[in-house]
Amino acid sequence: MRIEVLIAGRGGQGILLLGHILGRAVAKYTNLYILGSEIYAAETRGGDSRVDLVIADREEEADFIKVMGADIAIVMHQLQLDAYSHLIKDGAVVFLDRSNVTSVPQRKWRVFLEPYTDIAEREFGTPRVANMVALGHLVRQTSLVPPEGVEEVIRETVPKDWVDVNIRAFRYFLSR
Amino acid sequence: MRVDYVTGNTAIALGSIAAGLRFYAGYPITPTSDIFEFLARELPKRGGYVVQFEDEIASINAAIGASWACAKSMTATSGPGFSLMVEALSLAVITETPVVVVYVMRTGPSTGVPTRSGQYDVLQATYGFHGGLVVPVLAPATPQEAFDLTVRAFNVSEKLRTPVVLLSDATIAHTYGRVVVREPGEVEVVERAKPSVPPEKYRPYDPGEGLVPPMACFGEGYNVLVESLTHDERGYYAPRSDVQRRLMWRLYRKIVESAPELFDYGAAYLDGCDVALVSYGSTSLSTLVAAKILRSEGYRACSIRLRTLFPVYEEGIRRLLNGVGKVFVVENNVGLYYRELRGVLRGSEVVSVPIIDLDLPQPREVVEVVKQWL
Amino acid sequence: MAVAHPLDRYLRTDRLPTMWCPGCGLGILLGCILRALDRRIREGSLRRENVGFAGGIGCSARMTLYPYFDSAHVIHGRAIPFALGVKIVKPEMKMIVVGGDGDIAAIGGNHILHAIRRNADLVVIMANNMIYGMTGGQQAPTTPRGLYTTTTPYGNPEREINIVKLAAALGANYVARGSVTHTPLLEQMIYKALGKRGLAFVEVLSTCPELFGRHIGFRSPVDLYSELRKRVVVKTRPSVEESDYSWERGFVIGEFVDRDEPGFIEVLQEYTSRARGGAG
Numbered sequence: 010m011r012i013e014v015l016i017a018g019r020g021g022q023g024i025l026l027l028g029h030i031l032g033r034a035v036a037k038y039t040n041l042y043i044l045g046s047e048i049y050a051a052e053t054r055g056g057d058s059r060v061d062l063v064i065a066d067r068e069e070e071a072d073f074i075k076v077m078g079a080d081i082a083i084v085m086h087q088l089q090l091d092a093y094s095h096l097i098k099d100g101a102v103v104f105l106d107r108s109n110v111t112s113v114p115q116r117k118w119r120v121f122l123e124p125y126t127d128i129a130e131r132e133f134g135t136p137r138v139a140n141m142v143a144l145g146h147l148v149r150q151t152s153l154v155p156p157e158g159v160e161e162v163i164r165e166t167v168p169k170d171w172v173d174v175n176i177r178a179f180r181y182f183l184s185r
Numbered sequence: 186m187r188v189d190y191v192t193g194n195t196a197i198a199l200g201s202i203a204a205g206l207r208f209y210a211g212y213p214i215t216p217t218s219d220i221f222e223f224l225a226r227e228l229p230k231r232g233g234y235v236v237q238f239e240d241e242i243a244s245i246n247a248a249i250g251a252s253w254a255c256a257k258s259m260t261a262t263s264g265p266g267f268s269l270m271v272e273a274l275s276l277a278v279i280t281e282t283p284v285v286v287v288y289v290m291r292t293g294p295s296t297g298v299p300t301r302s303g304q305y306d307v308l309q310a311t312y313g314f315h316g317g318l319v320v321p322v323l324a325p326a327t328p329q330e331a332f333d334l335t336v337r338a339f340n341v342s343e344k345l346r347t348p349v350v351l352l353s354d355a356t357i358a359h360t361y362g363r364v365v366v367r368e369p370g371e372v373e374v375v376e377r378a379k380p381s382v383p384p385e386k387y388r389p390y391d392p393g394e395g396l397v398p399p400m401a402c403f404g405e406g407y408n409v410l411v412e413s414l415t416h417d418e419r420g421y422y423a424p425r426s427d428v429q430r431r432l433m434w435r436l437y438r439k440i441v442e443s444a445p446e447l448f449d450y451g452a453a454y455l456d457g458c459d460v461a462l463v464s465y466g467s468t469s470l471s472t473l474v475a476a477k478i479l480r481s482e483g484y485r486a487c488s489i490r491l492r493t494l495f496p497v498y499e500e501g502i503r504r505l506l507n508g509v510g511k512v513f514v515v516e517n518n519v520g521l522y523y524r525e526l527r528g529v530l531r532g533s534e535v536v537s538v539p540i541i542d543l544d545l546p547q548p549r550e551v552v553e554v555v556k557q558w559l
Numbered sequence: 560m561a562v563a564h565p566l567d568r569y570l571r572t573d574r575l576p577t578m579w580c581p582g583c584g585l586g587i588l589l590g591c592i593l594r595a596l597d598r599r600i601r602e603g604s605l606r607r608e609n610v611g612f613a614g615g616i617g618c619s620a621r622m623t624l625y626p627y628f629d630s631a632h633v634i635h636g637r638a639i640p641f642a643l644g645v646k647i648v649k650p651e652m653k654m655i656v657v658g659g660d661g662d663i664a665a666i667g668g669n670h671i672l673h674a675i676r677r678n679a680d681l682v683v684i685m686a687n688n689m690i691y692g693m694t695g696g697q698q699a700p701t702t703p704r705g706l707y708t709t710t711t712p713y714g715n716p717e718r719e720i721n722i723v724k725l726a727a728a729l730g731a732n733y734v735a736r737g738s739v740t741h742t743p744l745l746e747q748m749i750y751k752a753l754g755k756r757g758l759a760f761v762e763v764l765s766t767c768p769e770l771f772g773r774h775i776g777f778r779s780p781v782d783l784y785s786e787l788r789k790r791v792v793v794k795t796r797p798s799v800e801e802s803d804y805s806w807e808r809g810f811v812i813g814e815f816v817d818r819d820e821p822g823f824i825e826v827l828q829e830y831t832s833r834a835r836g837g838a839g
Contacts, residue, residue, distance in 0.1 A: 029190075029361070036190035036363035043190070044327060044470075045361035069453045072473040074360050075545065208648050210640075229834030234647050234827065239673040243640035246633065250613070250644025253631065254652070258644070276634050403629040404649045406608040411631035411641075413616075421574060422624065 010041075012153070013076045014062040017093050018085030018106070020050055022126075023140035027083065028060025030162050031144060031154070035064055038158025042071035057089060064153070081151055083143050085125065087111055104147055106139065121146060129178060138178035146182040156183055189366045193357035196328040196364050197261070197287055198223040200335025203372050207233045207256035210244040215299045216355040217261040217289045231369075241266035245273040249282050253411055255402035257339055261287035263355075264306050265296070267313065274348050275314040278436065280411050281346035281390070281398065283377055285338045290354040290466075292543055301543035302355035304466055304517040308524075310350045311495040318433070319440050321345070321447055322495040324352045324465045328362035334492060336367075340375035341447060345439055346397050352494065354517075356467035356545055384408060390432075391418040396439035444498035450505070451490040454480055458487035459510040460559065462538075463526065465491045467545055472515045474548035475555065482552075484559065494522065499529045506530060513538045513555050517546055566593045571627050578621055582780020584739035584765030588686055589622055591742055592655070595750040604754060611654050613642040615667060618693045618767075619659035619686035636666030639674045642681055650824045653682065653753065660687040660701040664722050668700075671722075675729040678757040680822040684749065685722065685760070688767035696770030703806035707774050721804040722762055727816045728799075732757030734816035736802065738764035740788040741812065748814065757822035764791065764810055 014031070018024040025047055032045040043064045050056020065071040078098035084090045085106040090113075097103060099117040108126035123146060129139040141163070148156050160176050167175050191199065198220045201209070209228060211221040225235045233256075238244040241262050248258035262270060267288050277284050290306045292298035306313075310322045321341050325331040335351055342349040378399040380387045384407045392398045398418075401407035410420030415432060417423045451469075454476050462472040462479075469490035479486035489505065506512055512535045514523040520537035527535045538554050540546035563572075570593070579585050599605035610628045614620030616635035623632045629652075633641050642654040656663075663671050663685045674681060690708060691697040698708040700720045708715060726734040733755045737745035745763060752759035764787060766772065772783030787810075794801060794813040803811045 032361055033190035037188050041363075043361075043363045045190075046356075046359065047361075069451075069473065071362075072453075072477070073470050073545075073548065074356070077474075077548070208644065210644065226834075229831040232831075232835065234831060236647060236827070238640060239669050242637060243670055243673070246637040246640035247644035247647070249633075250631070250641035250646075251648045252644075253641075254645040254649040256648035272634055273637060280633075402649075403611045403645050404609055404652050407629070408627055409629050411633065413633055 011063070011065040011070045012080045013078060014064065015076045015079035015082040015084075015093060015096055016060040016062075017082070017089040018058055019088060020056045020058050022058065022085045023137060024058035024060060024085065025049060026166070027140040027144050028062065030159060030166055031147075032060070032062050033166065034154040034159045034162045035062070037162065038155055039153075041066055042068045044071050044074045046074040057092070059089070059093070081147065081153070083147055085109060085139065085143065090114075102151060104143055104150075106143065108139070121150065128181060132181060133174050133178050135174070138175055141175045141178035142181050145179040149183045186365060186367050186371055189364050190361055191328055191364050192219070193325065193328045193331040193353055193360050193362075194219045194289070195223055196331035196362075197335045197351065197353065198227070199364070199366050200332040201259050201285070201339070202227060202231065203332075203367050203369055204336045204339035205257045205369060205374055206259055206339070208248065208251035208258040209233070209235045210238055210247040210251070210258065210260050211235070212238055212241045212244050212262070212266060214241075214263050214266045216291055216358045217263055217287065220261045220287060241269040242273065245270040245284070245286070248284050249273060249277050249280070252282050252284050253403050253409070257283070257343070259285040259287065261289065263289050263291045264293045264309075267306065267309065271313045272315070274320070275316050276413050277348040278314060278316060278318050278320060279413060279432075281400070281436070282348065282411075283342040283346055284348045285335070285342050285351060286348060287335075287351045287353065289358050290352065292355070298543055300355065302467060302517065302545070303541070303543070304354060304468060304521070307352065307465070307494060307516070307518065308521050310352050318436050319496050320348050320350060321440060321443075321493070322350045322352050323449075324492055324494050325357060326466055326469045326490055326492075327357070328360060328364045330492065331357060332364050332366065336372050336374075340373070343377040344375045344397070345443060346377060346400060347440060352466065354467050360467075380407065388418045389420045390416060392435060396435055396442070441496045444496040445501060447493045447496065448498040448501045449492040451492065452487060452505075454487040457485050459485040460555070461487050461489055461506055461509045461512045462515055462551070462555065463489045463491065463506075463512055464515040465494055465522065468515055468517045471546045471548050471551050475515070475551035478548060478552050479555065486555075497525055497529060502526065502529050506533065509533065511536060511558065513558070515540065515546065515551055517542055566590070566597065569593045569596065569627055570625055574625055577625060579618060580769045582766070582768040582784075583618070584688065584767070584784070585619055585622060585686060587739040587742060588684070588745070588763050588765060589625065591746040592622075592657070592684065592749055593626065594746050595753055598750055599753050605653055609651050609653055611642070611645060611652050612657060613638040613645070613654060614657045615662040616693070617659040617662045617691070619657060619688075619765075620662050622657045636662055636670065638662070639667060639670040639681065639683065643674065643679050646680055646824060647827065650680075650828065655753075656681055656683045658685060659692070660685060660689065660699045661691050664720055665700045672725070672729065675726050675731045675758050675760065677823040678730055678732060678820055680756055680758065680824045682749075682752045682755075682759045683761070684752075684763060686763045686765045688765045688771055690767050690771040692767045692770050696774055706806065709774075719804060721802060723802040723804070723815055724799055726760040730820070731760045731816060732818050732820055732822070733759035733814075734799075735760070735814045736762040736764070736810070736812045738787065738791045738810070738812050739766060740764070740784060740791055741793060744793070744812070751814075751817075756825070757820055764812065
């Protein structure tokens with residue numbers, strides 16, 4: 010088993026945190042091997058943010074750090090969807106933030122189109138936890154990692170004052 | 186023991202703690218500074234010291250000094266800083282000082298692209314110093330290997346009383362991975378041999394029956410001599426050919442004759458291999474995928490990842506590649522380590538696949554180049 | 560082994576005679592260092608096994624070859640970081656760095672600068688013979704302007720460094736300039752330096768009759784020694800402003816700075832123990 014995961018969006022959307030929490034949860038709370046890499050533009054907000062994860066059940070299959078054909082993707086913005094859709098393979102499970110994505114390419118993907126940012130603002134009072142809403146959706150639909158593991162990682166990663174709202178955002182799709 | 190998800194750089198810092206690091210001397214340089222920053226937070230908690238020096242020259246010399254005070258010492262740098270360190274590493278060679286230098290390669294020459302990767306300095310890592318002797322060079326490709334090989338680098342350094350270069354690169358530095366982290370006491374740790382004779386009988390460069398002399402430290406009453414000049418077993422300057430010969434051959438032999446023990450590699454898809462893609466460091470991830478692609482296209486390709494680059498274990502490499510039709514040496518430079526292997530594998534067909542990329546060579550590109558020769 | 564001299568017990572006597580030329584001032588300096596150490600060891604304020612030497616490259620740095628202590632003869636200009644590495648991990652060591660003006664003020668300039676800035680707990684003894692001796696009489700940063708050297712055959716066009724001012728400005732705990740022409744004073748300065756925390760810096764005017772004296776017209780070691788003695792001005796507690804370093808106006812010797820700020824090592828240890836407290 011070998012899975013490539015692509016997480017992409019604009020700087021400021023919490024892409025790196027999302028990728029880090031997912032990667033860490035896979036490393037610590039599954040028996041899978043994982044390699045991951047991050048790309049981010051020099052500017053803090055607005056540029057490209059991207060996390061690539063290669064996950065496998067055998068060590069030699071966790072063999073690369075860049076996505077060549079993603080099996081699972083979260084894309085939080087139209088700009089990155091346009092830029093990276095060629096890296097997402099047919100049959101992939103793709104989670105798109107409808108709040109920032111207006112045009113979905115005609116591909117053989119299994120698309121989940123949900124307004125993660127709007128949900129975050131409406132339900133949790135801040136767009137900053139849109140990443141966790143999307144992560145919860147991914148975890149629910151793919152069963153890649155146990156949700157409790159992700160919550161454990163959120164607790165050890167996110168600043169104290171933000172743990173609660175992040176976990177609630179993460180649970181949004183899991184509890185539906 | 187615990188499982189963590191960390192970068193190659195953090196894995197190196199964690200590995201150094203597990204191996205018993207007590208002194209880190211550093212100078213900030215991309216892409217190594219997070220090793221420094223991690224240790225600055227963590228090492229003092231364990232009684233160690235982390236000090237930022239005025240330049241890389243001071244850092245390596247301070248690390249050598251601390252090692253002579255019996256503290257396991259390390260510094261980390263990249264090309265520009267390593268270039269400043271080589272004079273002192275030559276000192277560490279002749280004074281037989283255990284010290285670990287983490288060399289995180291970045292795009293060069295000169296300032297190049299400081300944040301991006303490459304393998305341009307693979308030969309400098311061992312041939313960079315004056316004096317013409319070899320120091321062990323270990324090359325991890327993943328965060329787990331970065332952790333494991335850091336521990337090994339310390340052990341080799343202590344056992345052979347030699348500087349050891351841990352050769353990483355900017356890609357590995359920032360790659361995250363699942364790492365089994367062991368704490369001090371959970372890994373095998375080698376300590377340098379101490380003298381068994383009283384101080385008045387101690388000769389700091391007398392190897393006895395073996396090739397590595399026991400090492401007394403400053404402050405132990407042994408009146409040690411750290412001598413950069415050609416010296417006899419007492420550490421006395423002796424500008425004589427017989428002394429120079431004895432010293433040079435011992436320093437040479439203690440490393441080169443350890444080659445079988447130091448030899449370390451990873452291999453995949455070896456079954457019936459006729460096309461070997463040999464690589465090291467981050468590029469071996471590219472070749473691992475390339476070999477898989479070639480297999481899927483019907484070629485009997487395998488991937489070999491060398492974790493020990495120097496000393497070159499010629500016998501071992503020949504045995505490993507015995508019977509393989511073609512050997513491709515894939516690296517992110519103009520084809521440097523290829524020169525080493527070409528010499529070792531005389532008689533086999535050895536092809537250089539130099540692919541220069543600011544990040545990792547794309548596996549597809551490796552496949553295309555290799556197929557031109559098949 | 561018959562003890563021929565009271566200081567022999569501090570010397571690797573089997574390495575004698577030294578490599579220095581007849582008439583060289585460095586033997587006088589070594590004598591002062593060993594006598595000062597002897598006093599410290601006898602009075603119990605220093606333990607012999609806790610004394611270490613470090614020197615770089617040059618005639619002066621070769622001083623590390625002879626004392627019967629832990630000793631390091633390392634590479635050009637880098638004895639200070641080596642010694643600091645020892646000192647950080649073994650604070651009980653009293654590290655004495657000996658080097659020439661080239662070793663410490665030229666190639667090692669960056670290290671002395673930052674060692675002083677840190678108030679690093681080292682005794683740094685810079686033997687200043689105003690020339691590169693070992694390599695054959697080339698210009699040093701200490702060579703007085705106008706004098707002949709083999710690399711400035713028309714006269715040294717450069718301004719000389721007054722390292723006393725540098726050491727004082729950067730905050731060394733102890734800054735003195737002595738001379739091999741005034742040995743009781745020099746011995747006393749080194750004795751005092753050995754008792755200081757923080758950085759103790761002693762510049763020592765010395766003579767190189769072969770490659771400095773002869774080149775500028777002093778035919779014998781005695782001539783040069785006498786000439787230096789004439790140009791040395793002894794002052795009691797001179798200010799840093801009075802620290803003239805000049806062939807014409809003279810070389811002022813004396814203790815310019817003597818203070819007792821905490822040294823780098825104790826501050827580092829305090830901060831390190833904070834981390835340990837924080838770790839619980």
